[in-house]
Every structure is written in structure tokens, then in C-alpha cells.
Amino acid sequence: MESSSAAAARRRADLISQGQSAYSAAIRLVESLPSTSLDADELDDLEQVPSAELRTLDGQLTILAGMMRERLSDPGHELGRERVVELSETLHAVHQVRFSIHDLLGHERLRRMDQLDRELARLRRITDQDELLEKVCESAAAGGGFDRLMLSRVEDDTWRPWRSYSAHVGPDERAFVDWIREVPKIRLSHMLLESEVVRRREPGLVADASADSRVYQPLATAAAQTSYVVAPLIAGDRVIGLLHADLRGHDVVELDRDILWFYAVGFAQIFERAVLLGRLRDQRAEVMRVMQTVEAVLDDLATSEIDLATREETTALAVSRPLRPVVSDRQAVLEGLLTSRELEVLTLMATGATNERIAQRLVIAVGTVKSHVKQILRKLRVENRAEAISQYLRLTIGARED
Template sequence: MNSASAGRAGHALSDLDRQLRALLDLPPASEPMSLQSVLRDARHTTEFAVRVDSRTAVVDATLISRSLSLQLTLHKFFVERRTATMQALPSSLRRLSGVDDRTMTRVLCEELVSTAGFGRAVFSGVCDGALRPTHQATATGDGVESIEFAGDLRVEVAEDSAEQTCITTAGGPRRVESADADPRMAELLATRAYAVAPVLMSSSVSAVVHVVPAAPLAIDDDDLRCLGAYQGAASAAFSRDVWSDIAIAHHAAVRRAAETIVEDASRVTADDFDIGAEVPSEVHPPPLAVPAVNLQIENCLTSRETEVMRLIAQGLSNAEIADRLFIGIETVKSHVKKVLRKIGAVNRSEAISLYLDKG
């Protein structure tokens, strides 16, 4: 069953519920805002109907039966929708992790619509406490429409809004209701009922993602859990790029330092030393640069793992480490995996960055 068929079933269930409530002298339900609210109201009505005296129950048996049948149909729709999303989620997250940060925002929005089933997704960078929307994806009859916002679009975050809480607390996805919705974001999203999640870069909030449910649905707990999976994947991808940049910077700094040492040593050897000549007492050899040792990391490693970590930090490959330590390359790989796991790194570049950054 697709969303359109589920919507028609929801309308039929809402009509039946109004009839049942009238026969049972119940006050009319509030105007339904989503399929979930229609299903919830109908369930309460039928539960009340089966508790009343037998004469009323017999009179309303047909209506109750039809209502229960439609409730079951909608339950199946939600289960099938949830199952399809969970089955497609791993592949979607892999696609997300395989793109660079220049296309990450667009792909993230498109995956939230095409795979997670949201009606709209908007990615916004965070700059000086304000939001700068950059990309939007919207569900259409033909698939997904993706647009890029103009660079000068800026949304000043309202105080006490869900967006401000999201930026300052850096928690998980939040379901937003009318009272705490940011007015300008609500205008951009064309609704005051949506969800928002922060995207972390290292430990700070660098962006937020807004999602709007696909009509006639509302955002439920399953949607929040799904959004949380994308939030984690996006945060990991952006943080990975940051650590890669740090590692590259460290490598460049080490390379420049090594080149300087070699140049100084060559100059000293060529200009200052004369074999057999006396060295003036006031001349002292330059102090040797000692690589920084990261005791915080090494304290959680074995002696062999410490040797491997130091050689990794020097840029040696697995084969070179095996030659240096006179062990097999498979043994080296095993030590590398243990080191990465113990220090919380996902790859060698991040391990080097962590080691040098804290050394």
C-alpha cells in the first residue's frame, strides 16, 4: 500500500469514527492532523464501543467491524513502511559515507526523502548562531526535487526555539510542535510541525537538518530514530574530513621539520667541520629534536602496540613496520587493528592525528 491508498483509508476511517461517536454520544474528535491521529482516535472509539452494554454493541457491530478492519489496514501500512525503510537504511548510509563534503549536504537531503520517506529535508549551516540553509530536497510525484539555496539566505534563530536548543545542547533529533517552532524556519518549511537534528563536526554543532513528514503522516518515534541514524552518519563524515585535514597538516609540519633538520645538518657538515681540527670550546652541537611521546595514548597500549603506534606516527606502512620489528605483516595488521580500537580511531590517519595532536 502506498501513501495515497493509506490516505484514502484514513479518510474512510475518519468518517466511520464520526458516525460511531455520534451513535455512542461521544464528543467529536478534534480535526485529524495525520494518519496517526486518525488511527489513535478510531482506536479509542472502538475500545469504548466494546465496553458499553450489549444492545448498543449489537447495533454498532457493523460499524465497529469496518472500523477495526480499516485500523488493521493502516497498521499494516505503517509496518510495511517501517520495514522497507529499515531494509534500505544500510545502503543509504553507505552512499552517504562515500561522498565528499561538497556533495554531502545534497545527498543527505535526497536520502532523507527518497529512503527515509520524509516529505522534505533542509540542510542549514550554523554561523554565529544563525542558520544558513544551503540545500533542500522535496518529494514529488516523479521522485525527488533537489534545489540549492542562494548564498545570502540567513535565518536568525529565535530565542527559546527548538533550533536554539538544538544548537546549544547538541543532542539527538527533536520533534517540533507549533509552540517551539522557529517562525522563519516554519515559513521556509511551510509547516510548524517538523523535526530537527544537529550535525556535529568534531564536538561542535556545525549544521542542522530539518525534516517535514510526508502528507498525510506525522513524525513519530520511528522517524526520529531513522533521522538519528542519518544524523550520526553525517556527523561522522564531517568529523572524518576534519581529522583528515588535521592529519595532513601534521604530516606537512613533520615533513618541513625533517627537511629543515637535513638542511641544517648538511650545512654544518660542509661548513663547520674540518677533519682533524680542534673544535672551539664555545661551539656546541645543536640539540637534537626528540619526537613528542603521547603518554596518554601509550599508557593504554602494550609495549609492542606502542612500538607499532610510534612507527605508524612516522608514516611507515605495514610492510615497513614488519621489516623494522622483524615480525610478519599479518601480525602487524593485528597490532594495528588493536591500536585503532583502543584509541578510538577509525583509520591510520585519525590515529596519527590523535597521537600527534596530544603528544
């Protein structure tokens, strides 16, 4: 079964052939008209060879159609009946081809944009960045109507091919995958198209890889590329990646460049959202673990037995009933750095206790507490109490999970 991209390429080729035939017939007729009122320079400016690109060909046909209309309506130069009929029929044929070109370009653009929207809508349901990276190449091929996609990373002044997808698997595709695995980082020199894409943050198109000096030839050779498009992936104010795409057996056109660009913009937004959601999930889990640890410490404080005694007697009892720490294998890291007394001080610090409160609880002088705090900061290599507490919680919050 013929793929949509192949069918579109075939329709485009048929229409180019029709347009070139109409153009050749029209220009021969215009040049053969006797005593033409048209400026000779205008005729000289016409391309004798019609374009193989639809939009350019449409422009050429537009010029010829205008010249034929002027010739038909010029009262100063009467034409014979046969010439009028010939001009009218040729003008009609040119208009038919132009209408077909506009119809094809308009419908093809709408069809591919609709296909692209459906694919991006499917990706929006994915919130895991690793899964998105696994699917991006195949997704871009499906959504953009391409036969092959390559994803590259951009880091500082280099880019590196990273992953690829091809709708057709054969020796050439397998060799290309091997090349991607082995290729080193490629410097973004000012002569490369990719450098221009990164600098301008705009997509690019290569019509003929063998004749374009901006092409990175090792890539074109490994991929057997003759024509391709490339678009940047932008996150925030940085280009973080590149998407390359091509068609099997057909040259890419401006519409292919635009479609890949629309996909790159949509995917970059989806990927950025997934990264932010992942970070939020991690932060939420971290906060929940911190709250559980604090809850355990406060619960230990709140459920301690209360005796009918003075404060001095109560603090004396605390010495014989030490604070129950949160048990975790990871706490061994702290135990290897701190003395048991320093660990007790740090545990109380994590509850928000002041130096005075810690001194009362451990029945030691406030100055001694300050000395312990100073040693704790030095051993943990932190600047203040908040950083010490944060490090303590990171090393103990996994206790319940463990």
C-alpha cells in the same frame, strides 16, 4: 512516476479516510444502543471528530473497539440478533482498519530505515569534509524520503541557513535559494523552535506553520512551508548545524521527524570522522616534511669532508665551508628577520645542537651563541627554542615541494 514519499503519503491519506469512516460509524452505533452499561461520562469524553493523524486515530479506534467488546459481552443487557450482527461487523471493520494502520506504520518505518541505512553507508565511503557538505542536503532527501532539505550553521547564539536541495525545481525553489543567500544570521531566541532544538538537542516538528508561534515566519514564508521537521547536527558536545526537511504537498508526521533525526545523528558521526581524518592527513604530511628537512640537514653534516686534523683545525675549516641551508622562497621570510649569523645559529638549533656544539661549529663563544639565541627568540616572537625551531621548520619544509 510516483515517488516513494508521495506514494506513502497517498496510502496514508487513504487509510486515514477509511479509519475516520469506521470511527464515525462505530461512535454512532455505540451512542444509539439502548440502556447501555457504559458510563455516560466515557461517552462524553469521546471525540466526535476523528483525528487526521494515524497514531491518534488508532488510539481513538482502540477506545471504541473496547467499548463495543464490553457491550457484546455484557450479560446484563441482552441485544437483539440484528444489533449483535451490527456490532460485530462494525467491530470487525474497526479491527481491520487498526491492523492496516499498524501494518502501514511498521512497514513504512522499516522501508525508510533501510533506505536511510543504504544512504549513510554510501556516505561513509567519503572522507573529504567538503564533499560531504556538498552532498548532505541531497543525500538527506534521498535517504529520508523528503522533497526538500535545508542545512544551517549554528554559531554561538545564532543560526544561519546555508545550503538547500529540492527534488522539484521551480520559481518558488529558486526564490528560496535567493532568500538563503541574502538572509542574515538569525538569533536563537527562546521563542523559536530552533532554539528549543539546540537547547534540548532533540528534533522538532511543526504541524501547522501558520498557527505555531515557535516558527520563524520569514523562513516559513520564503519556503512556503506549512509543515516541517528539524533536527540538530551534534559534534562532540556542541550543536554545529540544523537540518530542516519537508514534503511537497503533504504534511510531515512523527515518523518524518524520527527519520530526519536518525539521519542527522549518522551524518554528524560521518562528518566528524572526515574532519579528524583530514587533520590526521595534514599532520602526517607536516611530519613527513619536517623529517625530510631534518634529513637534508643531517645529510649535509654527515657527508661533509673529513680531514686528518684536530678539533680546533676542523672547526676552523667549517668557517670556510659554511653549512648548506635548505633553499626555499619561503626562507626569505627568515632572511628578512634574522642576520646571516642568527640564521646559521637557528639552522643548527633545528638539528638539535646544543649551544656548546653550535659554538664549536661556528667557532664562536658559548656566550655569543646565547646572545644570538636570545635575539632569534625576540625577532621570531616566540617563547623558547622549541617554538623557534617549529617556526623555522614551517618556513623551510616546503623547499623540496617548491
